[in-house]
Amino acid sequence: xxxxxxxxxxxxxxxxxxxxxxxxxxxxxxxxxxxxxxxxxxxxxxxxxxxxxxxxxxxxxxxxxxxxxxxxxxxxxxxxxxxxxxxxxxxxxxxxxxxxxxxxxxxxxxxxxxxxxxxxxxxxxxxxxxxxxxxxxxxxxxxxxxxxxxxxxxxxxxxxxxxxxxxxxxxxxxxxxxxxxxxxxxxxxxxxxxxxxxxxxxxxxxxxxxxxxxxxx
Amino acid sequence: xxxxxxxxxxxxxxxxxxxxxxxxxxxxxxxxxxxxxxxxxxxxxxxxxxxxxxxxxxxxxxxxxxxxxxxxxxxxxxxxxxxxxxxxxxxxxxxxxxxxxxxxxxxxxxxxxxxxxxxxxxxxxxxxxxxxxxxxxxxxxxxxxxxxxxxxxxxxxxxxxxxxxxxxxxxxxxxxxxxxxxxxxxxxxxxxxxxxxxxxxxxxxxxxxxxxxxxxxxxxxxxxxxxxxxxxxxxxxxxxxxxxxxxxxxxxxxxxxxxxxxxxxxxxxxxx
Numbered sequence: 001x002x003x004x005x006x007x008x009x010x011x012x013x014x015x016x017x018x019x020x021x022x023x024x025x026x027x028x029x030x031x032x033x034x035x036x037x038x039x040x041x042x043x044x045x046x047x048x049x050x051x052x053x054x055x056x057x058x059x060x061x062x063x064x065x066x067x068x069x070x071x072x073x074x075x076x077x078x079x080x081x082x083x084x085x086x087x088x089x090x091x092x093x094x095x096x097x098x099x100x101x102x103x104x105x106x107x108x109x110x111x112x113x114x115x116x117x118x119x120x121x122x123x124x125x126x127x128x129x130x131x132x133x134x135x136x137x138x139x140x141x142x143x144x145x146x147x148x149x150x151x152x153x154x155x156x157x158x159x160x161x162x163x164x165x166x167x168x169x170x171x172x173x174x175x176x177x178x179x180x181x182x183x184x185x186x187x188x189x190x191x192x193x194x195x196x197x198x199x200x201x202x203x204x205x206x207x208x209x210x211x212x213x214x215x216x217x
Numbered sequence: 218x219x220x221x222x223x224x225x226x227x228x229x230x231x232x233x234x235x236x237x238x239x240x241x242x243x244x245x246x247x248x249x250x251x252x253x254x255x256x257x258x259x260x261x262x263x264x265x266x267x268x269x270x271x272x273x274x275x276x277x278x279x280x281x282x283x284x285x286x287x288x289x290x291x292x293x294x295x296x297x298x299x300x301x302x303x304x305x306x307x308x309x310x311x312x313x314x315x316x317x318x319x320x321x322x323x324x325x326x327x328x329x330x331x332x333x334x335x336x337x338x339x340x341x342x343x344x345x346x347x348x349x350x351x352x353x354x355x356x357x358x359x360x361x362x363x364x365x366x367x368x369x370x371x372x373x374x375x376x377x378x379x380x381x382x383x384x385x386x387x388x389x390x391x392x393x394x395x396x397x398x399x400x401x402x403x404x405x406x407x408x409x410x411x412x413x414x415x416x417x418x419x420x421x422x423x424x425x426x427x428x429x430x431x432x433x434x435x436x437x438x439x440x441x442x443x444x445x446x447x448x449x450x451x452x453x454x455x456x457x458x459x460x461x462x463x464x465x466x467x468x469x470x471x472x473x474x475x476x477x478x479x480x481x482x483x484x485x486x487x488x489x
Contacts, residue, residue, distance in 0.1 A: 028388060030285075030288060034281045037277060037280055037284065038277030038278055038280075038281055039277065040277075041276055041277040041281075042276055042277065045269075045272050045276065046269050049269045049270070050267075050269065055270055055272070059280075062280055063280060063284050066280065067284055067288070070284075070288050070289075074424075074425055143266060144263075144266060144267045144268060147263045147264060147266075162264075165231075166261060166264055167264070187228075188224075190231075191223075191224045191227050191228075194260055195223060195227070197263075197264075198259075198260045201259065201260055201263055204259075204263070
């Protein structure tokens with residue numbers, strides 16, 4: 001989350017620190033919130049896109065995160081960097097939204113099934129067999145597509161954990177706070193996410209290795 | 218060393234320090250584990266290769282345009298709009314006075330030192346101004362609390378009660394209250410700070426409530442006010458300030474005063 005600055009230019013030569021913008025907003029200056037929205041939108045969007053996997057949902061997550069941030073601003077009370085705070089709101093909302101989306105998709109397309117150990121099986125995971133062959137995954141755009149598929153197959157908690165850990169460099173404590181779990185559980189969630197992604201990308205990795213061995217790359 | 222578990226390899230890739238040396242040593246001699254680590258590395262490389270579409274240069278402005286109309290909006294009447302800058306200016310003036318007095322190293326006269334002549338006169342003037350400023354704030358707070366405590370839920374059909382007017386007043390009082398509470402804390406005036414802290418919670422409670430509340434919730438707010446005895450505490454502090462302004466009258470020691478306030482406020486709350 002290196003891009004979460006607490007003080008940048010809001011206009012040419014007119015820096016407005018986050019803390020000041022928050023105070024002004026709390027004092028009734030609704031326009032002061034604009035500075036915070038314009039400053040942190042892009043960072044929240046990146047998180048939202050990686051969580052949701054599409055622009056439409058990502059934009060909706062961003063809007064909702066800032067709306068919720070505005071409503072809860074008094075609770076913020078300078079407890080952390082505003083960027084980090086609104087990022088967490090977005091992550092929490094994205095988890096809820098992904099869960100809701102999965103339930104809706106499951107109802108619409110495939111009945112929810114249970115595995116032998118009684119755990120809920122994500123219907124999206126059932127389409128694994130239809131995954132493209134290594135040959136079809138040779139291009140980078142297809143790799144991205146497969147990765148997106150693999151991310152969609154993760155549970156919301158796993159997806160949140162890997163997005164926060166890998167792309168945004170969040171600490172395990174921070175991830176645990178968003179997941180409302182212990183640090184050990186958060187760490188295990190990251191492990192599980194990587195393992196699942198590794199398995200999902202296995203055909204592609206093997207294809208790449210074969211291609212390399214054959215001198216095609 | 219035995220082959221590390223996949224979790225250990227992931228942790229190794231993630232920079233985990235625990236057991237790092239042994240995993241590293243093992244990797245040097247084990248082709249199988251190196252291949253496993255390479256697969257994990259490939260996952261991260263694939264993630265890095267995933268593009269996030271650029272939402273556009275003015276994305277932040279676009280988000281603002283989309284949400285600004287959905288933010289809860291205050292609808293100030295013409296007189297509110299007229300007086301708002303003056304109110305802010307008054308708060309600023311109070312802040313300046315408090316700061317000036319603070320820098321002078323004195324606020325409330327708990328421990329009058331052996332100063333002489335002009336210094337005493339200057340400090341007395343500052344002190345008097347501050348007493349008037351805080352007294353004015355407490356007086357406005359008292360009126361607010363009295364009105365809130367005695368208000369009838371004027372909902373004709375027993376539906377929602379609009380408390381937006383009370384909210385605006387609470388928001389106005391909050392600014393001054395924070396300032397005076399912090400100053401009292403810094404000066405070690407625990408009685409004043411504690412009462413202003415309680416007052417602040419009441420003001421925050423009102424300011425953060427929805428604009429329209431159910432009659433039951435409104436009554437519950439009134440009951441909380443009564444049980445806390447905040448109105449009584451504010452009045453006692455006001456009396457204390459008057460006593461300070463007039464040193465001829467004796468005043469109780471701080472601890473005793475705090476105990477008396479709590480006791481009487483509790484009795485007052487029970488009566489309400």
